[in-house]
Amino acid sequence: xxxxxxxxxxxxxxxxxxxxxxxxxxxxxxxxxxxxxxxxxxxxxxxxxxxxxxxxxxxxxxxxxxxxxxxxxxxxxxxxxxxxxxxxxxxxxxxxxxxxxxxxxxxxxxxxxxxxxxxxxxxxxxxxxxxxxxxxxxxxxxxxxxxxxxxxxxxxxxxxxxxxxxxxxxxxxxxxxxxxxxxxxxxxxxxxxxxxxxxxxxxxxxxxxxxxxxxxxxxxxxxxxxxxxxxxxxxxxxxxxxxxxxxxxxxxxxxxxxxxxxxxxxxxxxxxxxxxxxxxxxxxxxxxxxxxxxxxxxxxxxxxxxxxxxxxxxxxxxxxxxxxxxxxxxxxxxxxxxxxxxxxxxxxxxxxxxxxxxxxxxxxxxxxxxxxxxxxxxxxxxxxxxxxxxxxxxxxxxxxxxxxxxxxxxxxxxxxxxxxxxxxxxxxxxxxxxxxxxxxxxxxxxxxxxxxxxxxxxxxxxxxxxxxxxxxxxxxxxxxxxxxxxxxxxxxx
Numbered sequence: 001x002x003x004x005x006x007x008x009x010x011x012x013x014x015x016x017x018x019x020x021x022x023x024x025x026x027x028x029x030x031x032x033x034x035x036x037x038x039x040x041x042x043x044x045x046x047x048x049x050x051x052x053x054x055x056x057x058x059x060x061x062x063x064x065x066x067x068x069x070x071x072x073x074x075x076x077x078x079x080x081x082x083x084x085x086x087x088x089x090x091x092x093x094x095x096x097x098x099x100x101x102x103x104x105x106x107x108x109x110x111x112x113x114x115x116x117x118x119x120x121x122x123x124x125x126x127x128x129x130x131x132x133x134x135x136x137x138x139x140x141x142x143x144x145x146x147x148x149x150x151x152x153x154x155x156x157x158x159x160x161x162x163x164x165x166x167x168x169x170x171x172x173x174x175x176x177x178x179x180x181x182x183x184x185x186x187x188x189x190x191x192x193x194x195x196x197x198x199x200x201x202x203x204x205x206x207x208x209x210x211x212x213x214x215x216x217x218x219x220x221x222x223x224x225x226x227x228x229x230x231x232x233x234x235x236x237x238x239x240x241x242x243x244x245x246x247x248x249x250x251x252x253x254x255x256x257x258x259x260x261x262x263x264x265x266x267x268x269x270x271x272x273x274x275x276x277x278x279x280x281x282x283x284x285x286x287x288x289x290x291x292x293x294x295x296x297x298x299x300x301x302x303x304x305x306x307x308x309x310x311x312x313x314x315x316x317x318x319x320x321x322x323x324x325x326x327x328x329x330x331x332x333x334x335x336x337x338x339x340x341x342x343x344x345x346x347x348x349x350x351x352x353x354x355x356x357x358x359x360x361x362x363x364x365x366x367x368x369x370x371x372x373x374x375x376x377x378x379x380x381x382x383x384x385x386x387x388x389x390x391x392x393x394x395x396x397x398x399x400x401x402x403x404x405x406x407x408x409x410x411x412x413x414x415x416x417x418x419x420x421x422x423x424x425x426x427x428x429x430x431x432x433x434x435x436x437x438x439x440x441x442x443x444x445x446x447x448x449x450x451x452x453x454x455x456x457x458x459x460x461x462x463x464x465x466x467x468x469x470x471x472x473x474x475x476x477x478x479x480x481x482x483x484x485x486x487x488x489x490x491x492x493x
Contacts, residue, residue: 005381010354028283050242066277068103073452079236095246105403112137140450162320164217207312280406297366304399
């Protein structure tokens, strides 16, 4: 068995680095203007939407900052929950092209976590809270799939129902996974679709020596999903999109009129409600989110590479299944082949951060205009070292790009009203009417759409003067904005 091209058992160390307080943390910034070219953004009909001319209005009800899956899902959920009947004006502002942030630069997976980390979540919080974490992701994925089915866009967005395999590249990793599985079963989490595959069976079926688990999952073209979602929202709402329009600052108005003034390079904008859907860039407008207690910008790197395992009898399945390995650091899947005769599929492969020790796992890196050569080398060699016992042919890489994720010290997103201090989460009048859904830790596709539903329901309740009731499917610690150690709760009403 060849040695992997990436170091193993790095998750714990990377989390330690993430939690460190350092005086050398870079200041928050806006997205750079010259990002690398993502494979997913090659077809983007809304790329420059609303980027020229005057803003549609300078006086609106709701401003959504960010046009990725969170921001667009918020607009969609507001439409679904009936905001259209209130004749409110909504505007989505995007600093660069439409959906050009993490959603347009990710790995293309729609994969709920089946049970991994269950033991620690149960120990830290409770069995019921741990179960909600996994059921939230399942529910989110199912509602996205329902939207896709009802909209009849499965083929348009290249939806693949091929399942997912998590490989365990060390004995320790497998032991921890089995502990999580047993704890989840004991607590009552339904795991009927999980199949454990030993290393011999994995080699025979899929051509790699490592054991793993297989479970239900999907992959797709993220930008195309978000584009369809935007069109549905636009048809139902008084909704405008302005790309190339970064928000430079937000100030609270002390007089009458709208609550907030937003400064942009194209003029001032006044709004009553603001939704921050900015993920790794959240701290630019919310300085309290800067540093290890908030949301840490983290650069991810992805390649599109031609590769086909040389072994494995499940040849057709190998063209559909998605994968991750090495504590989730690496993740990949083959793009759908238009014909089965296509010799070597194009594989979307992300990861390699654990090889970037000099840049501290790419934590606090918010520049997606460049690629890390060390990470790129690790990715180029990864599939060959995993499947074929050799090194990947570097000439087969067709695309390479980076994107900025948002990481948190707890692994949980920040969800709900903006507060003054994440470690001491007391809602302040200074931020009344502002909401945040961000910090997905590289796992936004099975979370953001559900988080957007929560934000939309909160905003509508406030707009109607009603008390917001926490849905029973939402992990309450996400809403509490509480430190894992302090367990400080806040009432979101």
